[in-house]
Amino acid sequence: MTNMNFYMIRTLFSFVSLLFITCNVLAQNAVEPVLMQVGNSDVSVPEFRYIYEKNNGDQADYSMKSLQDYLDLYIKFKLKVEKAKSLKLDTISELRNELAGYRKQLAGSYLMDKEVTETLLKELYSRIKEDVEFSHIFMLVPANPSQNQKDSVRLEMLAVKAKLVGGMSFEDAVSQFSQDKNSKSQYGRMGYFTAKMPEGFYTFESALYQTAVGKVSDIVESKIGYHIIKVTDKRPARGQIQVAHLLLKGDSKEISTRMDSLYQILQQGADFSQLVAQYSQDKNSSRNEGLLPAFGINVYDRAFEDAAFSIASDGGYSVPVRTKAGWHIIKRINKPEMDTYELFVKKMKGQLSKDERFELAKKKLIASIKANHQFKENLTLLNKFSADQTEEFYSYKWVPVIKDGQNTICAFGTGLVASLDDFAGYCKKNTRIRLRYDKNKPVSETINELYNEFVNEKAIEFEEKNLDTKYPDFKSLMKEYEEGILLFEVTKAAVWDKANQDTVGLKTYYEQNKKKYEEDEKALIQKYTVQTTDKKLADKIYKFVKNNPVDKLQEKFKNKAVIVVMPETVERTSELLKGMEWEAGAFSQPVLNDYGKYYSFLKIQEIQPAKVKTLQDARGYVVADFQDFLEKQWVESLRKEFPVNINQQVLQQLIK
Numbered sequence: 092m093t094n095m096n097f098y099m100i101r102t103l104f105s106f107v108s109l110l111f112i113t114c115n116v117l118a119q120n121a122v123e124p125v126l127m128q129v130g131n132s133d134v135s136v137p138e139f140r141y142i143y144e145k146n147n148g149d150q151a152d153y154s155m156k157s158l159q160d161y162l163d164l165y166i167k168f169k170l171k172v173e174k175a176k177s178l179k180l181d182t183i184s185e186l187r188n189e190l191a192g193y194r195k196q197l198a199g200s201y202l203m204d205k206e207v208t209e210t211l212l213k214e215l216y217s218r219i220k221e222d223v224e225f226s227h228i229f230m231l232v233p234a235n236p237s238q239n240q241k242d243s244v245r246l247e248m249l250a251v252k253a254k255l256v257g258g259m260s261f262e263d264a265v266s267q268f269s270q271d272k273n274s275k276s277q278y279g280r281m282g283y284f285t286a287k288m289p290e291g292f293y294t295f296e297s298a299l300y301q302t303a304v305g306k307v308s309d310i311v312e313s314k315i316g317y318h319i320i321k322v323t324d325k326r327p328a329r330g331q332i333q334v335a336h337l338l339l340k341g342d343s344k345e346i347s348t349r350m351d352s353l354y355q356i357l358q359q360g361a362d363f364s365q366l367v368a369q370y371s372q373d374k375n376s377s378r379n380e381g382l383l384p385a386f387g388i389n390v391y392d393r394a395f396e397d398a399a400f401s402i403a404s405d406g407g408y409s410v411p412v413r414t415k416a417g418w419h420i421i422k423r424i425n426k427p428e429m430d431t432y433e434l435f436v437k438k439m440k441g442q443l444s445k446d447e448r449f450e451l452a453k454k455k456l457i458a459s460i461k462a463n464h465q466f467k468e469n470l471t472l473l474n475k476f477s478a479d480q481t482e483e484f485y486s487y488k489w490v491p492v493i494k495d496g497q498n499t500i501c502a503f504g505t506g507l508v509a510s511l512d513d514f515a516g517y518c519k520k521n522t523r524i525r526l527r528y529d530k531n532k533p534v535s536e537t538i539n540e541l542y543n544e545f546v547n548e549k550a551i552e553f554e555e556k557n558l559d560t561k562y563p564d565f566k567s568l569m570k571e572y573e574e575g576i577l578l579f580e581v582t583k584a585a586v587w588d589k590a591n592q593d594t595v596g597l598k599t600y601y602e603q604n605k606k607k608y609e610e611d612e613k614a615l616i617q618k619y620t621v622q623t624t625d626k627k628l629a630d631k632i633y634k635f636v637k638n639n640p641v642d643k644l645q646e647k648f649k650n651k652a653v654i655v656v657m658p659e660t661v662e663r664t665s666e667l668l669k670g671m672e673w674e675a676g677a678f679s680q681p682v683l684n685d686y687g688k689y690y691s692f693l694k695i696q697e698i699q700p701a702k703v704k705t706l707q708d709a710r711g712y713v714v715a716d717f718q719d720f721l722e723k724q725w726v727e728s729l730r731k732e733f734p735v736n737i738n739q740q741v742l743q744q745l746i747k
Contacts, residue, residue, distance in 0.1 A: 130173035130733035153747035170729040175577035198555035218286035224324035226279035229271040293448040335381035340417040477535040491515035608709040615697040622653040629690035
């Protein structure tokens with residue numbers, strides 16, 4: 092077996108081993124009762140309780156049998172890990188390097204999940220429970236603006252904000268300054284909105300939910316410009332609804348009267364679907380009983396939406412409702428419940444990692460890390476480095492030459508210190524990042540941007556180093572993987588390799604357990620296929636075969652049908668033999684196949700007696716059984732080497 096195969100098996104085995112180890116290492120202290128000791132290791136009640144519930148799920152009933160069964164499994168696991176540690180397998184550099192690589196891989200995604208994704212998911216789930224009504228003052232920023240253009244518009248908006256603070260009404264400010272032509276005539280009113288808002292509007296969305304009803308926000312930037320928001324109402328989110336409708340186009344008195352008549356007919360018990368088919372002027376939906384796709388707020392006319400969401404129950408319908416399209420009667424089909432948080436996470440988690448809010452939250456995390464961990468930087472050193480660079484910095488050939496490279500350029504307390512050499516190496520290594528900058532940009536600006544990216548990476552790196560302290564479950568996850576590696580290595584040496592390499596032991600085990608590898612009786616059969624749909628001919632051939640040698644068959648019927656005879660060896664339990672006598676010479680009845688194209692029948696030619704498989708033929712089964720045998724012996728020896736002491740009093744207290 093190759094090293095690559097062993098690595099793959101080890102990885103798989105490590106994760107399988109998670110069934111037997113805790114997912115949450117709990118800090119041990121004097122008040123935690125110890126359930127048992129395995130060698131030099133204590134297992135506390137909280138640790139055992141957690142893994143017992145985790146791995147038994149709904150079956151974790153705390154019955155004596157259930158507890159004892161799982162305790163036996165866990166003891167075997169702990170014994171093997173103790174053996175691995177006694178052999179100092181945990182000090183092997185190859186395994187330590189593998190563990191370090193896994194940690195680095197896991198830490199990045201874990202940190203983003205815990206500090207960014209989980210926070211965003213909880214925030215968004217909270218927001219989708221509420222609809223927010225608002226008005227706004229808007230000023231447009233040109234497409235692809237320069238910083239000067241953005242600053243200029245922001246200054247104008249600051250002046251508007253000052254007027255609002257000075258007492259100007261929001262409505263007057265909208266009339267004088269807002270550049271949103273659609274909402275200006277409505278005093279900036281935009282109606283109700285709910286999260287999640289489109290890409291480029293996360294900051295806007297946050298302002299909506301963070302501003303109290305009746306209050307005015309600070310200046311908010313979106314991808315199209317700047318806004319000042321006034322929140323006018325908040326209500327429980329309407330969510331989604333599916334309805335059907337009957338539409339009469341127009342707004343004349345005649346149309347109104349006609350719709351009232353249809354409504355009266357409905358109240359008298361008429362079938363809504365039949366009325367839709369007969370009268371509705373919505374060509375698209377009338378073919379499908381008036382059914383519309385499920386929708387939320389801000390999809391249809393406000394009057395239509397309000398009427399739909401006001402229907403109290405499935406199957407109920409509204410009074411006639413007037414919209415720009417005409418007159419409607421709306422029937423509620425269903426209103427789905429809000430997703431549970433677990434289902435919401437499954438739907439949204441992948442989307443959030445691609446959303447602007449993820450990057451903004453990541454920046455916020457980095458700022459928090461810097462603020463909470465004594466971040467310091469030497470900008471004088473950075474500026475000196477920048478001043479020494481030429482336009483060659485933008486080429487592949489650039490090589491950093493630094494006199495004071497060992498000096499610290501940034502640090503997070505004493506936990507992570509980066510030198511100027513580290514930053515220069517970052518610039519050199521990330522050639523693609525360096526070359527993506529415009530050569531017309533001053534080198535100092537490019538270096539500043541690269542430095543900011545460098546600091547961000549170091550902040551994340553620093554936080555990743557402290558995950559074990561901050562998150563006990565991360566520490567547990569790393570312990571799981573480490574013990575999984577040890578379990579694999581020690582079992583490989585004591586059981587798997589031995590079972591494959593100890594040819595004498597394997598042969599001895601086979602000789603002592605031959606009967607386990609005995610084959611059942613088998614039948615040598617002949618399968619006859621007659622290429623005909625003529626039952627009389629098939630019966631004639633069948634009768635001939637029963638009374639004559641098979642070698643005369645082809646000559647007898649060569650001009651009447653193609654007959655194929657195939658030998659086959661089958662088990663006694665084969666479906667082919669269902670209903671047949673278990674004896675040589677037995678026949679099945681001719682049967683027309685499922686496609687009605689030919690007849691077939693079987694003959695048992697010979698009964699082959701049961702026999703013991705050779706070691707070669709049964710090797711796979713023998714090796715597997717030999718491994719089980721070796722493991723049982725091994726575990727028994729481990730019990731003698733590493734005493735197991737169970738606190739029976741504590742165990743009894745766990746029983747329910």
